[in-house]
Amino acid sequence: MSVLVIAEHDNAHLNDATRAAVTAAKALGGDIHILVAGHNAGAVAQGAAQIDGVAKVLHADSEALDKRLAEAMEGVVLSLAEGYDALLTPASTSGKNFMPRIAAKLDVMQISDIIAVEAPDTFVRPVYAGNALQTVKSSDAKKVITVRPTTFEKAGDQGACAIETVDAGTPAAASRFVGEELSKSDRPELASAKIVVSGGRGVGSAENFAIIESLADTIGAAVGASRAAVDAGYVPNDYQVGQTGKVVAPDLYIAIGISGAIQHLAGMKDSKVIVAINKDEEAPIFSVADYGLVADLFTAVPEFEAALKG
Amino acid sequence: MKILVPVKRVVDYNVKVRVKPDQSDVDLANVKMSMNPFCEIAVEEAIRLKEKGLAEEIITVSIGPAQAQETLRTALAMGADRGILVQTDQTTEPLAVAKILAKVVEAEGPSLVILGKQAIDDDANQTGQMLAALLGWPQATFASEVKLDGEALEVTREIDGGLQTLAMSLPAIVTTDLRLNEPRYASLPNIMKAKKKPIDTKTPDDFGEDITPRLQVLKVSEPAKREAGIKVENVTQLVDKLKNEAGVL
Numbered sequence: 001m002s003v004l005v006i007a008e009h010d011n012a013h014l015n016d017a018t019r020a021a022v023t024a025a026k027a028l029g030g031d032i033h034i035l036v037a038g039h040n041a042g043a044v045a046q047g048a049a050q051i052d053g054v055a056k057v058l059h060a061d062s063e064a065l066d067k068r069l070a071e072a073m074e075g076v077v078l079s080l081a082e083g084y085d086a087l088l089t090p091a092s093t094s095g096k097n098f099m100p101r102i103a104a105k106l107d108v109m110q111i112s113d114i115i116a117v118e119a120p121d122t123f124v125r126p127v128y129a130g131n132a133l134q135t136v137k138s139s140d141a142k143k144v145i146t147v148r149p150t151t152f153e154k155a156g157d158q159g160a161c162a163i164e165t166v167d168a169g170t171p172a173a174a175s176r177f178v179g180e181e182l183s184k185s186d187r188p189e190l191a192s193a194k195i196v197v198s199g200g201r202g203v204g205s206a207e208n209f210a211i212i213e214s215l216a217d218t219i220g221a222a223v224g225a226s227r228a229a230v231d232a233g234y235v236p237n238d239y240q241v242g243q244t245g246k247v248v249a250p251d252l253y254i255a256i257g258i259s260g261a262i263q264h265l266a267g268m269k270d271s272k273v274i275v276a277i278n279k280d281e282e283a284p285i286f287s288v289a290d291y292g293l294v295a296d297l298f299t300a301v302p303e304f305e306a307a308l309k310g
Numbered sequence: 311m312k313i314l315v316p317v318k319r320v321v322d323y324n325v326k327v328r329v330k331p332d333q334s335d336v337d338l339a340n341v342k343m344s345m346n347p348f349c350e351i352a353v354e355e356a357i358r359l360k361e362k363g364l365a366e367e368i369i370t371v372s373i374g375p376a377q378a379q380e381t382l383r384t385a386l387a388m389g390a391d392r393g394i395l396v397q398t399d400q401t402t403e404p405l406a407v408a409k410i411l412a413k414v415v416e417a418e419g420p421s422l423v424i425l426g427k428q429a430i431d432d433d434a435n436q437t438g439q440m441l442a443a444l445l446g447w448p449q450a451t452f453a454s455e456v457k458l459d460g461e462a463l464e465v466t467r468e469i470d471g472g473l474q475t476l477a478m479s480l481p482a483i484v485t486t487d488l489r490l491n492e493p494r495y496a497s498l499p500n501i502m503k504a505k506k507k508p509i510d511t512k513t514p515d516d517f518g519e520d521i522t523p524r525l526q527v528l529k530v531s532e533p534a535k536r537e538a539g540i541k542v543e544n545v546t547q548l549v550d551k552l553k554n555e556a557g558v559l
Contacts, residue, residue: 070442070451071448093467097451127431139524291540293544
């Protein structure tokens with residue numbers, strides 16, 4: 001058995017979700033190799049070599065791999081796939097984008113967003129927005145898997161293993177990177193933050209969202225939002241926590257002015273401790289909250305923040 | 311230019327599904343079914359491109375049971391021109407669907423295929439990407455803006471941390487994210503008109519594709535229930551609980 005984990009990174013930093021994918025790979029058994037495909041991503045390859053359990057890092061470098069577009073990723077991963085029994089990558093927007101292409105070319109049914117490994121061919125994955133868990137057994141000779149990073153521990157460190165340079169392959173089709181607009185923030189990243197403060201429709205406006213952001217900054221938290229708040233235009237879509245947004249599982253999740261629609265709960269119910277502040281005591285969010293405070297957020301949140309500062 | 315829009319019949323997004331007591335599946339008996347919301351966005355986007363004069367014909371296709379015809383009628387009522395039903399009662403996994411769609415693309419010759427990024431039942435998020443790979447076409451997944459100028463396609467995508475814009479030439483695959491558009495409601499006259507629009511019925515065998523599932527579902531279970539905790543009286547008590555009981559601050 002040998003497993004290839006495809007690293008998530010931005011050419012400068014290795015994303016921690018890769019460590020969660022390595023933990024899932026360990027559960028499959030066998031040798032674990034990591035592919036770092038990128039452009040000028042030598043530091044990432046060195047970081048990957050230090051993840052506990054990794055036997056070898058494969059480093060593919062080309063300009064075409066700079067943004068890890070799906071067509072270029074298909075080229076490089078397919079050129080390596082033959083040597084492996086399983087291919088894994090985090091279920092990030094990047095992994096979700098390129099991995100099914102590889103599965104299709106290998107004539108394999110991808111197993112998306114796994115949350116547990118029961119056996120090397122049997123996996124658990126959420127369906128119906130997390131309202132049900134499906135245990136599936138794959139009959140494909142090769143497994144192609146995306147891993148939900150929040151449900152696996154992050155693999156620790158080891159003494160660095162070898163790094164081997166591999167061919168970057170040929171992109172499967174032509175798409176061209178035009179530009180990107182990334183939210184700039186000194187706050188922790190939403191998907192991996194220890195504390196998340198989220199606002200919902202109850203916050204009322206984009207201006208009022210400053211209340212949420214201010215609390216988040218006081219306690220070093222990431223800022224999230226419900227789909228309702230995104231739909232209402234209070235915050236950009238990449239703040240969205242939920243089945244159609246990001247799935248988070250921080251130590252502390254503070255839901256403010258969020259009613260708790262099924263689709264939002266699916267994105268945060270694995271948080272260790274959940275706090276809900278909402279003036280509607282019937283709001284479904286209270287049914288999953290460890291600590292509920294029925295109060296007007298415009299008075300309670302500043303008071304909460306002041307108490308934590310003091 | 312033709313646009314192909316595959317649509318899926320799924321449990322309505324407002325329904326909270328329940329797992330069957332024997333853990334064989336979720337219980338879909340007497341449950342409201344609708345078009346997958348991301349597919350609705352795909353239909354809407356195709357119609358908008360046609361309304362701008364950028365496309366001549368919108369073909370919608372669904373793979374599923376006889377009732378998937380209703381889903382096709384919804385797409386036709388919104389503004390698609392004709393439908394193809396690939397009828398089967400077997401479970402069709404994304405790989406099988408992508409293979410059939412590849413054959414439909416060969417037969418119909420669309421320059422653009424717009425799909426929902428994922429279906430809200432199996433949450434697999436694969437079909438569009440698989441279809442792109444099988445056809446050897448470029449892809450723009452999770453689209454929040456689509457600009458078409460002749461053969462040149464420019465798509466803004468929702469990615470972790472923000473937005474990314476890609477350019478590619480047709481033919482191409484686009485999958486839709488939530489903010490791409492707000493789908494229209496079909497008007498009554500259009501619903502009536504849609505009844506007369508043609509739907510061609512086929513079977514997977516017509517395309518010579520083996521659709522045997524690769525994944526065997528061993529069990530469908532309820533996720534662990536989270537118990538409701540306590541209500542605190544005020545902010546002071548909340549801070550105290552978080553610091554001294556939960557130890558998270």
